[in-house]
Amino acid sequence: xxxxxxxxxxxxxxxxxxxxxxxxxxxxxxxxxxxxxxxxxxxxxxxxxxxxxxxxxxxxxxxxxxxxxxxxxxxxxxxxxxxxxxxxxxxxxxxxxxxxxxxxxxxxxxxxxxxxxxxxxxxxxxxxxxxxxxxxxxxxxxxxxxxxxxxxxxxxxxxxxxxxxxxxxxxxxxxxxxxxxxxxxxxxxxxxxxxxxxxxxxxxxxxxxxxx
Numbered sequence: 565x566x567x568x569x570x571x572x573x574x575x576x577x578x579x580x581x582x583x584x585x586x587x588x589x590x591x592x593x594x595x596x597x598x599x600x601x602x603x604x605x606x607x608x609x610x611x612x613x614x615x616x617x618x619x620x621x622x623x624x625x626x627x628x629x630x631x632x633x634x635x636x637x638x639x640x641x642x643x644x645x646x647x648x649x650x651x652x653x654x655x656x657x658x659x660x661x662x663x664x665x666x667x668x669x670x671x672x673x674x675x676x677x678x679x680x681x682x683x684x685x686x687x688x689x690x691x692x693x694x695x696x697x698x699x700x701x702x703x704x705x706x707x708x709x710x711x712x713x714x715x716x717x718x719x720x721x722x723x724x725x726x727x728x729x730x731x732x733x734x735x736x737x738x739x740x741x742x743x744x745x746x747x748x749x750x751x752x753x754x755x756x757x758x759x760x761x762x763x764x765x766x767x768x769x770x771x772x773x774x775x776x
Contacts, residue, residue, distance in 0.1 A: 570599040570766060577759065585749040591756055597641050598767040605634040605771055634771050638656050642764040649757045656750045657732055660739045667701045679725045680712065688730055696738065730739035 574595055576716035581588050584615045612618065679687055679702065693701055706725040714723040 570602055583752050585752050594765045600766050601634055601638050602770050606628060606722050631771055635768060638767055643749060645760055652756060653753050660735050660746055660750060667704050671701055672704045672708060675701045676709050679705055687725055691726055691730060699734060702726060711715060
């Protein structure tokens with residue numbers, strides 16, 4: 565069956581996923597919708613191919629309509645779920661950030677004034693080499709200033725003093741010691757997000773490739 569690929573992938577995750585904060589079956593159940601959409605698409609495709617009343621041109625048009633309709637349904641399923649996961653992940657990461665003691669505001673202001681003098685790459689180097697207390701000051705400075713106009717190889721951009729991914733990784737490492745359950749929840753939610761993207765991408769690729 566054409567849906568074997570997705571079924572095998574979901575079953576492999578069912579066997580291999582190891583979550584401590586989320587129920588594995590609850591996580592995987594919504595992903596079955598992607599498999600169902602692909603399965604329905606292949607059935608419709610077979611029905612169209614077997615329809616003797618349709619000309620070759622008619623079959624081509626019907627196949628194209630089936631593909632666009634299924635891709636739209638896949639998008640309608642995937643995008644709201646991804647927005648929800650992103651919002652949940654942002655909230656949980658913010659909760660980890662607020663669990664740490666806020667540095668002295670005067671030092672935060674001074675740090676922000678100094679950091680703007682460096683490039684994004686230089687700030688990343690400084691952040692990675694800083695002691696934990698200084699990292700917290702840098703994190704607070706980046707959060708306080710928000711996105712700033714920045715020149716880069718891509719031209720003019722709005723960027724924070726520190727890249728979110730850089731800060732989130734460090735905060736997660738720190739929280740793993742002080743609040744392991746909360747850190748594990750953020751880590752696992754990130755894995756769930758990637759799984760959602762992966763399954764949706766595989767489903768979309770299978771639909772696209774089916775008609776060449």
